[in-house]
Amino acid sequence: ETGVxxxxxxxxxxxxxxxxxxxxxxxxxxxxxxxxxxxxxPLELMFVYNFKEQTENNSVPxxxxxxxxxxxxLFLHLHTLQPEDSALYLCASSQAIGGRRTGxxxxxEGSRLTVL
Amino acid sequence: xxxLEQSPQFLSIQEGENLTVYCNSSxxxxxxxxxxxxxxxxxxxxxxxxxxxxxxxxxxxxxxxxDARKDSSLHITAAQPGDTGLYLCxxxxxxxxxxxxIFGPGTxxxxxx
Numbered sequence: 001e002t003g004v005x006x007x008x009x010x011x012x013x014x015x016x017x018x019x020x021x022x023x024x025x026x027x028x029x030x031x032x033x034x035x036x037x038x039x040x041x042p043l044e045l046m047f048v049y050n051f052k053e054q055t056e057n058n059s060v061p062x063x064x065x066x067x068x069x070x071x072x073x074l075f076l077h078l079h080t081l082q083p084e085d086s087a088l089y090l091c092a093s094s095q096a097i098g099g100r101r102t103g104x105x106x107x108x109e110g111s112r113l114t115v116l
Numbered sequence: 117x118x119x120l121e122q123s124p125q126f127l128s129i130q131e132g133e134n135l136t137v138y139c140n141s142s143x144x145x146x147x148x149x150x151x152x153x154x155x156x157x158x159x160x161x162x163x164x165x166x167x168x169x170x171x172x173x174x175x176x177x178x179x180x181x182x183d184a185r186k187d188s189s190l191h192i193t194a195a196q197p198g199d200t201g202l203y204l205c206x207x208x209x210x211x212x213x214x215x216x217x218i219f220g221p222g223t224x225x226x227x228x229x
Contacts, residue, residue, distance in 0.1 A: 043219040090158050107158030
């Protein structure tokens with residue numbers, strides 16, 4: 001039990017499908033993140049939310065659409081993905097003050113996405 | 117863009133051996149973290165180093181932050197199969213407005229019983 005829960009753990013989708021990844025944190029943190037982990041590449045930061053406001057969007061294609069309804073929940077909506085989007089998508093949370101992370105990142109177990 | 121390099125990329129050793137993995141950058145970081153990620157799981161923080169020259173020990177793991185805060189090493193003594201996993205270093209960029217953690221590509225360690 002890491003305190004950050006991601007569902008589903010595994011997802012296979014076609015290029016025309018629409019699906020969503022869900023993340024929930026039970027740690028009382030106020031910042032949440034989406035990272036992408038591809039084979040042989042470093043973790044890539046995709047989005048950052050601080051108090052439900054998006055503060056970072058690292059040039060992520062619009063086929064990825066994040067949503068943060070409150071400080072405990074984070075979604076990543078997926079549509080018309082490409083096979084190269086297949087990867088492990090990791091959610092993380094942390095405490096933040098004044099727009100800066102003040103503690104460690106706590107990661108979820110990840111959602112393994114395969115796009116056919 | 118600050119980059120973190122890790123070496124070796126892969127390491128396979130026998131149980132009981134010692135090993136060192138390295139994390140290097142040409143840029144200065146305000147702090148550096150080491151994570152371990154097991155297959156099918158998310159990364160778990162092992163340690164954070166902040167001060168140049170700092171050495172931290174966590175049981176059989178010894179972490180060192182370079183004097184110039186550009187590099188770090190992780191030394192494992194008497195490796196055990198439970199140490200198997202992907203070791204990631206991550207650095208906090210200096211002088212940015214928000215969270216700019218840069219991750220290295222990782223060292224994949226396999227400890228054979």
